[in-house]
Amino acid sequence: MTLMESFNTKLRGIMKIPELKARIVFTLLMFLVARVGTYIPAPGIDIERLSAMTAQNDLLGFINMFSGGAFQRISIFALGIVPYINASIVFSLLAVIIPKIEEIQKEGESGRAKISQWTRYVTILIAIMQGIGVCVWLTSSGLVINPGLRFMFVTITILTAGTVFLMWVGEQISVNGIGNGVSLLIFLNVISRGPSNIVQTIQIMKDSKFLIPILLAVAAAAVVVVGGIVLFQLGQRKIPVHYVGKGFGGRGGMAQNSYIPLKLNTSGVMPVIFASVMMMIPSLLIRSLPATFPFRDYLVLFFDSKHPVYMVLYALIIIFFSFFYTAIMFDPEKVADNLKQSGGTIPGIRPGEETVEYLEGVVTRITWGGAIFLAAICILPIIVFTAAGLPVFFGGTGIIIVVGVALDTVQQIDAHLVMKEYKGFL
Template identity: 40%
Template sequence: MFTVFVKAFTTPDLRKKILFTLGMIIIFRFGAHVPIPGVSYPNVQTCIDAVEADNSKLLGLLNLFSGGALLQITIFALGILPYITASIIIQLLTAVIPRLEALKKEGQAGQAKTTQYTRYLTIGLALLQGAGLVTTARSGALFTGCPVAADIVPNKSVFTTAMMVLAITAGTACVMWIGELITDRGVGNGMSILVFISTAATLPGALWAIKQNGKIADGWVNFASVLAIGFVLVGLVVFVEQAQRRIPVQYTKRVIGRKSYSHSSTYIPLKVNQAGVIPVIFASSLLYIPALLAQFSSSDSGWKAWIESNFVTGSDPYYVITFFLLTVFFAFFYVSITFNPDEIAENMQKHGGFIPGYRAGKSTARYLGYVINRMTWPGALYLGIISLLPTVAFASYGGASQLSGISILIIVGVGLETVKQITSQLQQHDYSGFLR
C-alpha cells in the first residue's frame, strides 16, 4: 500500500489529481465549521457541550453524514446527505418511470440528463431539510434540555429565517459542486470521498470520549478494547466486501464489419454485498422518522413515551429487531432494482455470449436470478449484523454512539475503492510508458 502511494506522488498527472482532491477536502472541512448568519455560535457550543450525548441518539445519522456540522448549524450543515437521497430516489424512479429508463439506455447523453435531474432534486431537498433544521433551531427543539437552546437564533424575523435557509441550501449546492469537481479532476468518486471524510471526522472525538468516560485505568482499557474490536470488524468488512462469485461467460467467434473476433472467455463478478451501504441508509432514515415525530409532539401521550424509551437508540431491542429486518428487506429490494437478470441475459445474447451449461436467453436469466437471490441472503445478513454490532456492543461506553457499523462500512468501502482507482491509474501510466 505504501509503495502504491509513493508511486502515485512520483507520477505527475496522478500527483496533481491527489493534491487537487486534498485541496477540495480542506475546503469542505473548512465550510463545515463556518456558522450560517443569524446563529449565535457561543450558544450552539454551549448546547453541544451540554446535551451532545442525547442528541446523537436522534440525529446520529444526519450528524454523521455532515461530519458533525449539523449540530453546529454551519453552511455545510446538511453535508452530502441531500445528494445521496436524491440519487437514491432517481435510481428507484428509473425502474418505475419509462422516461428515466429510456434515458438510462441512451448512454452518456442520457446520463447527463439524469444527473441534471438529480441536481434539481438535491436543491429541492436541501430547501426542505434546511427549512426543517432552521425551524427546529428557532424553536429550541434541536437541543432539548439546554438552557440557552431557545436563544440559538436570537432574531426570529422572517427575513433572517429566509436568509438562514438560503445559506444552508447554497452550502449544499457548494458541497455537490465540490463532489463533482473531485470526480472530474481528482481521484475516486467525489461524493463517496466526501462521505468518507464526513464519517472519519467524527471518529477521533468519539474515541476520545470513550477514553474520558471509562472507569478502568482512566479509560484506557475501554479505549483499547474498542480499538481491538474495531480492527477485527474492519478485517471482516474487507474480507466480505472483496468477496465475489464469478459467473463464467464465453463468447463465440463473431464478425463485425471487416474485423473478426475470436472465441473469448470472461466472467460476471457478483459481489456478496451487492447492495453496498444503501440498505443501511434506507433503514436508518425510516427509523429516524418516528423519533423525530415524537420529539416534535407537544402532547405527553403513551406512544411518544414508548418511542422515546424503546425506539431511539441502537441498544433498544425493538429498534435492533426492526432495523435488522428493514436492512434485510432493503438489501433484496435494492438488488432487485439495480441487478436485472433479464437485461444482462439479453445483452449477452446480442453479443454472442453464453454461460456454459445454460441456453442463452430465459434460461440464463433464470440462472442469474437464482444465483443473485442466494448471494443476497448472506450479504443482507452481513449488513444487518455489522451495522448493529458496534452500537450494541458499545452501548455502555460513553461517546460510542457515533461508532456505528455504518461508519466502518463507509470508511472501509470507500477506502478500498479509492485505492483500486489509484492502482488502476498507475497501471495505465505504466502501460503508456511501455507503448512509447
C-alpha cells in the same frame, strides 16, 4: 520488500503519472474546502448549548457524524450532503414506479444528465424543507438568540446554499478528482469525527477500572470487523463461462474459458448510507412533534437507536436497499444476452431464459448474504456499545462507510496505475 517499501513504491508510481497526481491533489483541495466550511457558523445561535446537547444525544450525535461536526455548530454545511442523498433515493424509487423515468435513464449520457439536473432541483427543495425544520427545532429548543422571520430567512438561505455548494464539490470530485464525490464527502465527515468520538468514549469510561480492557477489546473488534469488511467487499463469486468460436486468442474454433465475477456485495456501501439517512427522517419528525401529540412518547422510544424496533427497521431497510441497488447495478437479462451474442455459455445451463434464471438465482443468494452481513455489522455494535455504555454512533455504520469508500477509491487508483503499467495497491 517490506510493507512500507511497497507503499513507497506505489506512491512513487502515482507521482510519475501527472493525470493521477493532479486528480488526487484536486480531491485533497476539495476536502480542505469541505472541512473549512464546517467551521463557519450561521449567525444568531447559541453554539455552546447546542454542542452540549449534541454530545448528550445519540441521534444528534449521529447527525453530527454525517455532517462532519458541522451540525453542532450549525455551520454553513450543517445539512451536509444528506439532501442530495434524499433526492437520489427519490429518483431511484421513482425509476421503479414510473416507467418514463426509467426510459430516460436508459437514454445514455443525455438521459443521465437530465436526471442529474432534476436531482439538483429536488435537492434544493429538500434542503429548504430541512432548513425550515432545523430552524423550528432551534427556536423551540431556545437556542436562537433573536428568533423571528429574519433569523428563519437568513438561516434557511445559508443552509440551502451550503448544501448546494457541497453538491457541486461532490460533482467536481467525481469529474476532476478520484472516486465518487458524494461518497468521499461522507467518508471525510465520518473520519473527521473519529478522534472526538474516541476522546468522548475515554471520558465516559475514565472512572471505570475496566477502561483499558474495554478499549483493547474495542480496538481488537475494530480490527477484526475492518478485516472482515475488506474480505467481504473484495470477495467474488466466479461463474465459469465457456466460449466456442473464432476470434478467441487468435485460434479459430478453439474453446476458451472465462468467468463472470459477481461481487459478494454488489451494492457496496450505498444501502448503509441510504438506510442511515432514511432512519434519521422519522426520528427528527417525531421529536419535533408537540408534547401533547398522541403516542409521541411511545414513538420517540421506538425510534431511539437503542430500541429493538429501531434496530429491526434499520436492518430491514438495509436489506431492502441491498436488493434494490443490486437490481440497478446488475441486469441478468443483459448479461445473458451478451453471453449469447458472443458465443459464451455457462456449463450445464442453456443460453437464453435458462441462463437468466440461473444468474438471478445466484445473485439473489449472494445478495441475501451481503445484505445480512451489512445489517449485522451495523446492528451488533449498537447492542455492544449500548451494553457497555458507549456512544452508539461510534460503531459499524461509520466503519462500513469508511472502509467501503476507501476500498472503492483505492481500486480506482489501481486502475490508473495498471493502465500505466504500474502494479496497484490491491
